[in-house]
Amino acid sequence: MSDHEHKAKEYQAKGVVPFWPEHFLKELGVGLVAVAVLFVFSLFVHPILGHVADPADWAYQPAPDWYFYWVQNFFDVGGHYWSILHLVKFDWVLMFGAPILGVSALYMVPFIDRYPERRLLKRPLMLGMLMFGMLFFGYFTTNGVYAHNRLIIREPYSIFATSCATCHSIKGLGGNNRGVMKTPTGQWTYPPSLSHVGSILSPAQIRSQLENPQDGMPQLNLPPAAIKDLVPFLAHLK
Amino acid sequence: MYTRIVRWIDERLMVSPLWRDMADHPVPAHVNPSERVSAFVYCFGGVTFLLIIAQFVTGMFLTMYYVPDIINSYNSTKYLMHHVLFGQQLLSMHNWGSSLIIIMVTLHMLRIYWMGAYKKPRELNWIVGVTLLLIVLGFGFTGYLLPWDEKAYFATQVGVSFTKYVPFIGPALLKVVSGGSKIGAATLTRFFAIHVLFLPALLIVLLGLHFLMIRRQGISGPY
Numbered sequence: 001m002s003d004h005e006h007k008a009k010e011y012q013a014k015g016v017v018p019f020w021p022e023h024f025l026k027e028l029g030v031g032l033v034a035v036a037v038l039f040v041f042s043l044f045v046h047p048i049l050g051h052v053a054d055p056a057d058w059a060y061q062p063a064p065d066w067y068f069y070w071v072q073n074f075f076d077v078g079g080h081y082w083s084i085l086h087l088v089k090f091d092w093v094l095m096f097g098a099p100i101l102g103v104s105a106l107y108m109v110p111f112i113d114r115y116p117e118r119r120l121l122k123r124p125l126m127l128g129m130l131m132f133g134m135l136f137f138g139y140f141t142t143n144g145v146y147a148h149n150r151l152i153i154r155e156p157y158s159i160f161a162t163s164c165a166t167c168h169s170i171k172g173l174g175g176n177n178r179g180v181m182k183t184p185t186g187q188w189t190y191p192p193s194l195s196h197v198g199s200i201l202s203p204a205q206i207r208s209q210l211e212n213p214q215d216g217m218p219q220l221n222l223p224p225a226a227i228k229d230l231v232p233f234l235a236h237l238k
Numbered sequence: 239m240y241t242r243i244v245r246w247i248d249e250r251l252m253v254s255p256l257w258r259d260m261a262d263h264p265v266p267a268h269v270n271p272s273e274r275v276s277a278f279v280y281c282f283g284g285v286t287f288l289l290i291i292a293q294f295v296t297g298m299f300l301t302m303y304y305v306p307d308i309i310n311s312y313n314s315t316k317y318l319m320h321h322v323l324f325g326q327q328l329l330s331m332h333n334w335g336s337s338l339i340i341i342m343v344t345l346h347m348l349r350i351y352w353m354g355a356y357k358k359p360r361e362l363n364w365i366v367g368v369t370l371l372l373i374v375l376g377f378g379f380t381g382y383l384l385p386w387d388e389k390a391y392f393a394t395q396v397g398v399s400f401t402k403y404v405p406f407i408g409p410a411l412l413k414v415v416s417g418g419s420k421i422g423a424a425t426l427t428r429f430f431a432i433h434v435l436f437l438p439a440l441l442i443v444l445l446g447l448h449f450l451m452i453r454r455q456g457i458s459g460p461y
Binding site: 007011014015016017018019020021022023026027028029030031032034035037038039041042043045046047049050051052053054055057060061062063064065066067068072075091092094095096099103106107109110111113114116117118119120123126130224225 | 262263264316342353368379
């Protein structure tokens with residue numbers, strides 16, 4: 001009996017397998033499934049490269065990567081209540097203390113749960129912590145996505161209110177006489193109502209008017225994110 | 239011939255005993271998915287490791303085209319996406335791979351937590367594991383800035399602004415992290431260096447420790 005066969009018998013008796021090649025190949029097999037999923041997914045779904053970074057773009061609403069939504073939303077919601085409670089002076093407690101507490105709790109897990117019992121259902125404290133954590137991440141992620149979507153939907157309205165409504169009106173709202181101008185030929189021109197702009201101008205025409213205004217409209221130097229939001233918004237006014 | 243070459247090399251390197259030690263070490267059957275299908279939960283860590291290797295490989299190829307400065311980072315990314323053979327796929331794999339790693343790390347951690355596998359004598363490995371989680375999140379955060387589009391810029395601005403709340407050293411730390419008073423050219427090169435040099439170095443060392451401890455303490459048994 002060779003050395004190899006000897007070892008194989010011994011391992012079989014103990015109910016174990018050698019790391020190489022049995023265990024390694026099986027682990028690799030499972031891993032390759034994940035890599036294959038990643039590969040195929042990447043063939044069909046591509047990340048989008050936005051407009052080049054422009055620090056002066058006041059209209060852009062940043063979104064974190066999906067796994068950081070909960071961070072942003074936790075601090076947004078927390079900061080809101082913090083200011084209601086007049087604790088702004090102590091905002092480091094929320095913004096620094098809370099994350100430190102969270103990370104420490106994660107590090108301390110083996111020292112909080114020191115007993116040999118391993119069944120989760122018999123570890124009520126740890127089960128509670130797990131439930132709390134999952135509800136925490138779940139709630140703030142969902143809420144963060146919801147809050148971001150609401151912000152995106154409101155964005156064209158708020159850009160219109162700050163940048164357009166001084167001169168233009170939509171269905172009687174906004175606009176005043178500040179935009180009225182006398183042309184060199186003595187005629188008065190009025191900023192048109194935008195209530196039906198979508199049926200008069202195409203999206204491309206709206207875009208070009210916003211980027212290079214014609215017919216007496218001043219150059220507003222709208223940032224790319226504002227134009228991106230305004231074009232579909234105005235094109236839908238039919 | 240082959241055997242002779244291997245023997246010649248091994249006489250000089252003497253890695254054979256190390257290799258035998260690693261190759262022959264017994265792995266319990268309860269973690270083997272071919273023994274019991276439910277044992278695939280033990281593979282989440284290994285899958286994460288394989289995905290990390292994939293990130294290393296795709297990242298190396300991306301670095302061939304990527305130029306870390308504020309004029310060219312956006313343009314080189316765009317060039318890579320539209321004009322380089324397989325560039326789009328490479329970038330996609332690196333991008334989605336990061337998300338998949340986060341998912342796998344979370345599953346791995348849930349498995350450890352669920353089974354109480356961090357209990358004595360494996361406390362130290364849990365600590366290394368949590369540190370690895372923070373490093374992985376650091377990879378995600380620093381990598382997000384590199385394409386230098388608006389999403390990257392403003393998300394980083396929000397993320398970096400958290401450092402100013404650290405007591406006493408906050409404002410100084412903010413300056414160190416962003417390399418100046420605002421997000422700009424210095425931030426980009428800094429984040430690039432952190433993403434491709436500092437964090438990988440840390441990751442390799444801590445992964446080594448992580449695996450060493452698994453070897454020393456063994457895989458935790460069934461209940």
